[in-house]
Every structure is written in structure tokens, then in C-alpha cells.
Amino acid sequence: MGKALEGVRVLDMTHVQSGPTCTQILAWFGADVIKIEKPGEGDPTRGQLRDVPGADSLYFTMLNSNKRGMTLNPKTEAGKKIFAQLIEKCDVMVENYAPGAIDRMGFPWEKIQQINPRMIYASVKGFGPGPFEDCKVYENVAQCTGGAASTTGDIDGFPTVTGAQIGDSGTGIHLVAGILAALFQREKSGKGQRVTVAMQDAVLNLCRVKLRDQQRLARTGVLKEYPQYPNGTFGAAVPRAGNSSGGGHPGWIVRCKGWQADPDAYEYVIVQAQAFPALAKIIGHAEWLEDPEFNTPEARLAKLDFVFAEIEKWTMTLTKMEVMAALNAVNVPCGPILSMREIGEEPALRKTGTVVEVDHPTRGKYITVGNPIKLSDSPSDVQRSPLLGEHTDQILTTILGLKEDEIQAARQQGAI
Numbered sequence: 001m002g003k004a005l006e007g008v009r010v011l012d013m014t015h016v017q018s019g020p021t022c023t024q025i026l027a028w029f030g031a032d033v034i035k036i037e038k039p040g041e042g043d044p045t046r047g048q049l050r051d052v053p054g055a056d057s058l059y060f061t062m063l064n065s066n067k068r069g070m071t072l073n074p075k076t077e078a079g080k081k082i083f084a085q086l087i088e089k090c091d092v093m094v095e096n097y098a099p100g101a102i103d104r105m106g107f108p109w110e111k112i113q114q115i116n117p118r119m120i121y122a123s124v125k126g127f128g129p130g131p132f133e134d135c136k137v138y139e140n141v142a143q144c145t146g147g148a149a150s151t152t153g154d155i156d157g158f159p160t161v162t163g164a165q166i167g168d169s170g171t172g173i174h175l176v177a178g179i180l181a182a183l184f185q186r187e188k189s190g191k192g193q194r195v196t197v198a199m200q201d202a203v204l205n206l207c208r209v210k211l212r213d214q215q216r217l218a219r220t221g222v223l224k225e226y227p228q229y230p231n232g233t234f235g236a237a238v239p240r241a242g243n244s245s246g247g248g249h250p251g252w253i254v255r256c257k258g259w260q261a262d263p264d265a266y267e268y269v270i271v272q273a274q275a276f277p278a279l280a281k282i283i284g285h286a287e288w289l290e291d292p293e294f295n296t297p298e299a300r301l302a303k304l305d306f307v308f309a310e311i312e313k314w315t316m317t318l319t320k321m322e323v324m325a326a327l328n329a330v331n332v333p334c335g336p337i338l339s340m341r342e343i344g345e346e347p348a349l350r351k352t353g354t355v356v357e358v359d360h361p362t363r364g365k366y367i368t369v370g371n372p373i374k375l376s377d378s379p380s381d382v383q384r385s386p387l388l389g390e391h392t393d394q395i396l397t398t399i400l401g402l403k404e405d406e407i408q409a410a411r412q413q414g415a416i
């Protein structure tokens with residue numbers, strides 16, 4: 001059985017994180033992803049946050065698995081010719097350089113289309129058309145401008161960015177969806193098209209529940225499931241909500257046994273309406289079920305601080321894993337706060353291939369996150385990332401049919 005995207009060739013002009021996450025997913029699905037890097041330099045992340053001197057960083061290796069790598073400078077004369085030939089031979093081109101960078105190389109969309117009308121040309125930019133369209137953007141800029149930072153953090157604290165890379169990796173995943181849709185449409189139309197995702201838009205899409213709340217706030221002046229209710233005040237915009245749930249059932253983080261020494265000895269507990277009787281009983285408050293002050297979700301809203309304090313008295317007698325077991329046994333949704341150390345060692349995640357160990361010729365063994373999207377007929381295995389220029393000659397020979405002397409000439413010009 002082949003892979004889902006077998007036969008799809010991707011010209012990967014991406015760097016740093018957002019673009020590489022997109023092409024890595026395409027590679028896991030079986031596409032032949034050819035990562036193009038500047039000769040002698042490569043993707044800047046190869047050298048960033050290095051833990052093994054002289055070896056490609058984890059930043060690079062964890063975002064570029066299953067790809068082939070070649071060096072090419074499309075700003076040189078020979079490089080332009082090779083780049084145009086690659087455009088002809090590829091199905092998808094992905095890039096996330098600064099606005100206008102690929103145009104400045106001499107390859108605007110019109111020209112790409114001319115060379116290969118079936119090409120799907122996918123780009124990540126920080127912003128869509130508008131006042132900021134020319135700006136360079138990194139992860140946290142997108143989190144701040146897409147609504148994540150203003151709605152995340154302590155209720156009286158600073159706007160806060162999240163550790164989840166929703167601006168970079170989140171945009172890359174959105175781009176994958178666009179590319180797959182365009183590949184599907186090409187089956188019928190025979191034509192390629194442009195796919196663009198702005199990081200601000202991707203973050204906003206992931207924050208859509210907060211735009212929901214903005215409109216509820218404007219209409220009613222209050223958000224009853226937020227910790228500001230009933231004692232605090234609401235302003236004109238959706239406030240930061242601490243650890244409260246973004247959904248229709250209240251939730252909060254409570255301490256568990258050992259919290260004094262372990263910064264991750266906590267549990268997220270959700271007071272789901274239908275699970276409330278079981279939760280009340282297990283924490284020793286069966287009387288709440290007969291008490292109109294507690295026995296409806298509406299009545300509890302104004303007392304959530306007290307309810308979670310009582311839940312915490314119980315969770316502090318147990319470890320987070322014991323809380324997980326006890327609450328799930330009675331169908332109460334909850335989750336332990338897992339550290340990266342615990343996640344990296346979790347046997348279930350190793351078994352499903354979500355966390356995998358990879359060997360690398362210069363850095364040795366490391367663990368990475370495998371494909372979280374599981375296809376029953378197209379399983380993903382993780383292959384190490386390419387060294388800089390590792391497959392240059394192979395690609396020029398087998399895909400473009402270049403002869404040894406042509407390759408040498410291109411190398412002498414600094415094109416590869």
C-alpha cells in the first residue's frame with residue numbers, strides 16, 4: 001500500500017517554523033518534499049538553539065523530517081534556470097519568506113503559473129492585504145495580533161502568549177488544508193491555484209470562541225462563566241480569563257498532592273452539568289444535590305470559586321494521576337498537567353508513533369513528535385532531516401536530468 005500523497009512533488013522554499021511544519025506534514029503523507037536552502041547557509045534554524053556543537057539543532061531536525069534537501073540560489077543565473085525547471089517538475093510550491101521575497105528572486109505568481117499552470121503555490125505571510133501586509137512576522141507577533149494574547153493570562157495580569165505555537169505551526173496546519181483542497185480541485189479543473197494563509201488569520205480562527213464572547217459581552221455586558229463574574233467588572237473587550245474553560249462547562253486548575261515541590265502537580269477539572277452529581281459525591285458534598293444554591297449550573301455560576309476550592313480540598317489528598325483515575329471512573333472530565341518530561345517518556349505516545357526516537361548522523365539519537373494525524377491506509381514513519389545540500393546532486397540528476405559538467409558549472413557559480 002502506498003502513501004496518501006505518493007506522486008506529489010513539493011518544492012519547499014520554507015524556513016524557520018511555519019512553512020516547514022506544513023511541508024513536514026505533506027512529507028509524512030508521502031509527498032516527495034524537496035527543501036531548497038541557500039548554499040553555504042541553509043535554514044537559519046540549523047544553527048539556532050544548538051545543543052550539540054556543530055550539529056543541526058533540534059529546532060531544525062524536528063521540523064524537517066522526511067524531506068530531501070538541496071542547496072540552490074535562485075538569484076544566480078544558473079540558479080534561476082534550475083529553479084524554473086524545478087517549478088516545471090513540481091506539483092506544489094510552499095514558501096514563507098518575507099512579503100515579496102520570491103517576486104524579488106524573479107518568480108512572481110504570474111511567472112510560476114506560466115511555467116507550470118498546474119502548480120499550487122502556497123504562502124504563509126504575517127498579515128493579509130491591509131495596513132500591515134509588508135511586515136515581517138514571528139510567532140508571538142501573530143499571537144498578539146490574532147487575539148490570543150489579549151484573551152490569555154491571569155485576570156489581573158499582563159497579556160500572555162501560549163507555549164503552543166499557534167502562530168507558526170497553527171498557520172502551517174491551515175496551509176496544509178488549503179494545499180490538499182487545491183490538489184483535490186486540480187483533479188477536476190486541471191489547474192493550479194494560489195493558497196495563502198496569514199498568521200493573524202490562523203490565530204484568529206483558533207481564537208474564534210473569543211470573538212463569540214466579544215459579541216455576547218457587547219450584548220449583555222457580562223460573561224457569567226468568566227472568573228470576573230459575579231464580583232469583578234467587565235470592560236468593553238473580552239478579558240483575560242485565567243484558567244477558566246472556554247466552553248459551556250466551567251473548568252479550572254486545582255492543586256494536587258505534592259504541589260509544593262512539583263510545579264506540575266495540578267489537575268484541570270471540568271464541572272460538566274451531567275457529571276456534577278458524581279463529582280459532588282466523590283468530593284464529599286452529596287448534600288449539594290438537594291441544595292438549590294448548588295444543584296443547577298445557573299446557581300453554581302456565582303459560586304465557582306467556592307466549588308473549585310472544595311474540589312481542590314479533595315484533589316490535594318491525591319496525586320494528579322490518582323485524581324485522573326478516580327474522576328474518570330465516575331465519568332468526570334479532567335486532565336493532569338503533564339510536563340514535557342512526562343510526555344516525552346509516556347509509553348502510550350511512543351506506541352502510537354506520536355513521540356518517536358530518530359537517529360541522526362551528526363547529532364545522534366533524539367526524540368521528536370511524529371505525525372499526529374493517523375491515516376489507516378497511509379501510516380507515517382519519521383525519517384531524519386536532510387543535511388545541508390545532502391540530495392542536491394541526486395535531485396539535479398534524477399529529476400532534472402542534469403549532466404555532471406552542468407552540475408559542476410552551477411556549483412562554480414555558487415548557484416548550488
Ligand SMILES: CC(C)(COP(=O)(O)OP(=O)(O)OC[C@H]1O[C@@H](n2cnc3c(N)ncnc32)[C@H](O)[C@@H]1OP(=O)(O)O)[C@@H](O)C(=O)NCCC(=O)NCCS
Nearest residue numbers: 016017018037038072073096097098101104125126136137
Ligand atoms: C520569518 C521572517 C520574519 C524572517 O525574516 P528574515 O530572516 O529577514 O528573512 P527573509 O524572509 O526576509 O529572507 C531573507 C532573504 O533570503 C533570501 N533567500 C531565501 N532563500 C534563498 C535562497 N535559497 N538563495 C538565496 N537567497 C535566498 C530571500 O530572497 C531574502 O532576500 P531579499 O530580502 O533580498 O528578498 C520572514 O521570512 C517572514 O515574515 N515570513 C513570513 C511570515 C512567516 O512565515 N513567519 C513565521 C516564520 S516561523
